[in-house]
Amino acid sequence: MTNLYKGITRISLLICNIIIISIIVNISLYAILAMMYHKEKVVKISTYSDDLILLGDTYYINPVALNHLEQNSSFAILINKQGVVTWSHNKPSDIPDKYSLTDVASFSRWYLKDYPVDVWTRDDGLFVLAYPRLSRWKQQLNMTPKSLTRIPLILLL
DSSP states (O other): OHHHHHHHHHHHHHHHHHHHHHHHHHHHHHHHHHHHHHHHOOSOHHHHHHHEEEETTEEEEOHHHHHHHHHTTOEEEEEOTTSBEEEEESOOTTSOSBOOHHHHHHHSSSEETTEEEEEEEETTEEEEEEOOTTSOOOOOOOOOHHHHHTHHHHHHO
16 A cells, blocks of 8 residues: 555646646746747837828838838838828738728738737827738637636636
8 A cells, every 4th residue: 555655646746736837838838938029029000100200292111111111021001081091111911901990900900911010009090010921920819708707716726
């Protein structure tokens, strides 16, 4: 009976050690990936939006912002309050020139025709920055406060 107890204790300790090491490795990998992603996202969408100015009837964008768009193979559009694209750069042909309220609601957090997008509101409309297809994965995490408080407990199990 003593040998059985010792065996169960050893296996239990081994399992606990494996779980602890797995948690440490996962947290470390997540931190490394988060730092790598943070370095990638050099220019915020608000910066691009601020660099787009209206002079007379024509929009102009800062050459530095334009260069960033080119380097990242991204495109940008400005949609006015009526849903019409009033400015664009590198807009693919499969991207429409007019949007309804439901169109905007469907892509504003996720994807526009499979292009991952970020959206920024402006006084003259909506600035949309789109990245190449399959270049980003957008995921939204919805949790109740009660579920959020259970995360440490779940990690321990």
